[in-house]
Amino acid sequence: MIIYPHLEEGATIGVTAPSSGLRAELHELMHSALSRMRSSGFQVTCGDTVWTQNKAKSAPAKIRAEEWNAMMRNEHIDAIIPPWGGELLIEILEHLAFEDLPHKWVLGYSDLSVLLLAITLKTGIATAHGANFIDLRGEYSDATTSMWRTVLATKSGDSVQQQSSLHFQREWKHDAPSPCVFHLEEPTYWKTVSQAEVNMQGRLLGGCIDVIRHLIGTPYGNVQHFQSQMIHNEPIVWYLENCELNTADLRRSLVQMKLAGWFEHCAGLMFGRSPANQAVDGYTVEDIYEELSAELQIPLIYDMDCGHVPPQITLINGAHAEVHSYGGKGTITQYFRP
Structure with a gap:
């Protein structure tokens, strides 16, 4: 629980x-x-x-x-x-x-x-x-x-809903401080691989892929035990964000997660906006998203509010979430279920 x-x-x-x-x-x-x-x-x-x-x-x-x-x-x-x-x-x-x-x-x-x-x-x-x-x-x-x-x-037992932001910060401007810290000037637009309405639900897990990937194979990254013993094989919705990885390194990391079983019983993937994702030999992050969605046969949302390109929704590891995205907007409802 x-x-x-x-x-x-x-x-x-x-x-x-x-x-x-x-x-x-x-x-x-x-x-x-x-x-x-x-x-x-x-x-x-x-x-x-x-x-x-x-x-x-x-x-x-x-x-x-x-x-x-x-x-x-x-x-x-x-x-x-x-x-x-x-x-x-x-x-x-x-x-x-x-x-x-x-x-x-x-x-x-x-x-x-x-x-x-x-x-x-x-x-x-x-x-x-x-x-x-x-x-x-x-x-x-x-x-x-x-x-x-x-x-x-x-x-515990209650729920909370959050909406996609109206605007996000494309660049940090430390020499021009803002009263709300961030400079939210660019319109937010959540994207989906299918370019259609997306709904997904499951227990949330995730973080910055640059670093959480290093938990694979350690006593601190046993996703299978968590899934079988703590959430009783409920599906997982992963949220991930990339801080510094180019597309080849991001792809390697995602394949490693897949091979380690982290995407078993996965109901969907969400990727935050990223300041990285530099293409390698024409291999773009959109290519990765399409490949991953097809391989796992699950919906995928990207450029959502999570990570190093503010602002970000507060996501609770372990909470049951219902995620909806359509027309560039999205909602995440989190249920604090045992």
Whole structure:
């Protein structure tokens, strides 16, 4: 069964950096986010790893793991939202205490999706793929991003619906900060391989394919056990997003996932917008989507609101989802079923 944490009003949020922290010149971003979250009614506790960064990580693996474990055990901390992703979260997995894990929301994306997926697969505790703590520093949030609070406040047994965004951010403009953090200027258009109306339903799993692919063959990526023991062979809807892979590497990664059995009992695939997907020898990402949909005989949606091209819908690993896409728009209804 799936266990859903619940975010209360006035909750205490723990901020720790299991992947990357912030260099000194970026500390102001964190101070802005802390101020905004506290003015929104949250209490916030920051770990030491948030303020450091060296050699592609906030701290050595054991230090990051110790701080993470301490925040998870701390009964005064209700949820954990890391500052952002990074590169080497996978180093800490072997040092984490997954046994008797407290039921707390963990929210984030990018490299953090390694931890989110590992927690849900190993424990059956739902995790939240969405905004990082730094993304929440704006004077206000766009309608898509701001849904994180509503989603995490949904009670077990209830449901929550989210819509495709109206606009997305094509490029980061750090030299021209926006009151809502993102520059949402390009019209959002969800696409389907069939170019027709698409409906899919199943348990959500996913994350950044660049990093979650490295869970294959490890104790933290046992999708078959999760499917048989925790969701009793219900179908899975995978959501995936590509941060840096060219099309050949993306294709290799998807084939590896298929060969590892990750797409067995798969009811559909959703791919987020991507800043990558560079074609190799004329081989485009659209070619990949068409091939994969045909091979697996399942519907496929792409350019949806997920990942490194904001904004993004808050997706719950383990939740039952009903997904509908037609005419460039989409809805995702998540049911917090055990």
